[in-house]
Amino acid sequence: MTPRHFLNTQDWSRPDLDALLESAARFKRTPLGDQLRGRSIALVFFNPSMRTRTSFELGAFQLGGHAVVLQPGKDAWPIEFDTGVVMDGEAEEHIAEVARVLGRYADLIGVRAFPKFTDWSVDREDRVLKAFAKYSPVPVINMETITHPCQELAHAMALQEHFGTTDLRGRKYVLTWTYHPKPLNTAVANSALTIATRMGMDVTLLCPTPEYVLDERYMGWARDNVAAHGGSLSVSHDIDSAYAGADVVYAKSWGAIPYFGNWEAEKAIRDRYAHFIVDERKMALTNNAAFSHCLPLRRNVKATDAVMDSPSCIAVEEAENRLHVQKAVMAALAS
Ligand code: CP
Numbered sequence: 001m002t003p004r005h006f007l008n009t010q011d012w013s014r015p016d017l018d019a020l021l022e023s024a025a026r027f028k029r030t031p032l033g034d035q036l037r038g039r040s041i042a043l044v045f046f047n048p049s050m051r052t053r054t055s056f057e058l059g060a061f062q063l064g065g066h067a068v069v070l071q072p073g074k075d076a077w078p079i080e081f082d083t084g085v086v087m088d089g090e091a092e093e094h095i096a097e098v099a100r101v102l103g104r105y106a107d108l109i110g111v112r113a114f115p116k117f118t119d120w121s122v123d124r125e126d127r128v129l130k131a132f133a134k135y136s137p138v139p140v141i142n143m144e145t146i147t148h149p150c151q152e153l154a155h156a157m158a159l160q161e162h163f164g165t166t167d168l169r170g171r172k173y174v175l176t177w178t179y180h181p182k183p184l185n186t187a188v189a190n191s192a193l194t195i196a197t198r199m200g201m202d203v204t205l206l207c208p209t210p211e212y213v214l215d216e217r218y219m220g221w222a223r224d225n226v227a228a229h230g231g232s233l234s235v236s237h238d239i240d241s242a243y244a245g246a247d248v249v250y251a252k253s254w255g256a257i258p259y260f261g262n263w264e265a266e267k268a269i270r271d272r273y274a275h276f277i278v279d280e281r282k283m284a285l286t287n288n289a290a291f292s293h294c295l296p297l298r299r300n301v302k303a304t305d306a307v308m309d310s311p312s313c314i315a316v317e318e319a320e321n322r323l324h325v326q327k328a329v330m331a332a333l334a335s
Contacts, residue, residue: 005133005140006329009149010194010221014229017198021157021166023328024321035331036065042106043069043143044076046113046128051295052143052150055323056110056330063327065334068106072098081131095128099135107334109136112143114185120260124215139333141326147218148187150329151294152195154321158314159199159248161321162290169200169230171247172287176239177207178302179274183255183263188294190218192250193233197225202232206242208273210235211256239276243285251278251293251302278303283312292318 003011012020027033041060043053053069060067070076073090079098080091087094102109111132115123129145142149160166173196175189193214196203203222207213213235222233236242243249259266277300283289291307293315299305307313 007142008147009152020328024157024324027327028324031062034064036060036063039065039107039334041067041108042102043067043110045071051319051322056326059323059327081127095131096135099132103137108139110141110143113145118261120257144187146187148191150326152191153325154318156195157321158318162314171201172245173201173203173248174242174246175205175250177212178251178253178276180253184253186254189252189254193218193222197222200229200231204242205235211258243282246286246289249289249291278307280306290314295319
């Protein structure tokens with residue numbers, strides 16, 4: 001049975017994901033429709049966005065619907081998520097009311113809520129997203145929390161278009177950590193690992209040290225996917241052997257999970273690995289690999305100008321596909 005919410009692709013069956021990708025391809029060919037006529041989506045952003053906000057708002061409009069954007073703590077009341085607390089702090093209302101009230105107005109709710117970056121054992125519970133899903137009477141869509149499932153679909157769609165086939169099995173896929181001056185969310189890395197293994201590719205997670213290996217939940221999902229869908233999963237700390245013969249290079253920077261809340265110490269390690277930047281020398285080791293990144297991307301920090309401007313870079317195609325896949329998700333959940 002198709003889940004009520006779109007919180008993680010791992011909750012959805014492969015046929016249901018394939019149906020979303022097929023629907024997205026149809027929306028790409030025929031952008032306008034009436035699947036959301038008279039319907040609405042409340043987009044709740046706890047963090048900044050360019051692509052997600054724009055593509056959801058315009059996607060809803062193109063299907064005859066309407067989007068409302070709310071930023072709790074900025075243009076909407078701060079929200080309490082803990083239960084049983086005396087609310088004498090900053091929060092003016094509780095998620096129990098927020099989600100229920102939004103569900104009386106809107107047909108769908110989208111949520112962006114990044115980790116707090118102080119305690120991974122708390123962040124990994126994905127409490128904000130789960131609270132919305134618990135109290136909302138309408139379907140909830142993950143717009144990036146500790147995973148980014150909409151990005152996963154857009155990425156898979158861009159790879160299918162690039163290779164001219166929906167069957168990505170047998171492709172060598174490298175998810176490479178890249179340098180960034182700040183410790184970033186692991187969400188897109190968790191998601192890339194999840195969808196690449198779900199598609200049956202031969203996946204290498206390339207990162208500087210064992211401390212940058214992703215959370216065991218997502219490593220476990222990847223192993224489960226390999227068992228169910230074929231392909232393979234390996235971890236490498238060697239740049240040249242990881243890039244060798246790759247068909248896909250996907251770059252993302254993230255903070256090392258064991259150092260959550262101790263970022264000064266993590267930065268001392270991270271600053272030693274600026275050479276993980278994706279550049280022409282590394283890409284020359286590949287099998288003319290497609291390169292992508294979820295964006296935003298700091299040029300000449302995460303990837304060089306030459307890589308970003310090369311014909312192999314499909315990051316803008318992937319960003320465009322956010323519009324199409326999210327229309328597919330909204331149409332499926334609102335139907
Ligand atoms: N990739 C992505 O989600 O972009 P935004 O942060 O701009 O929404």
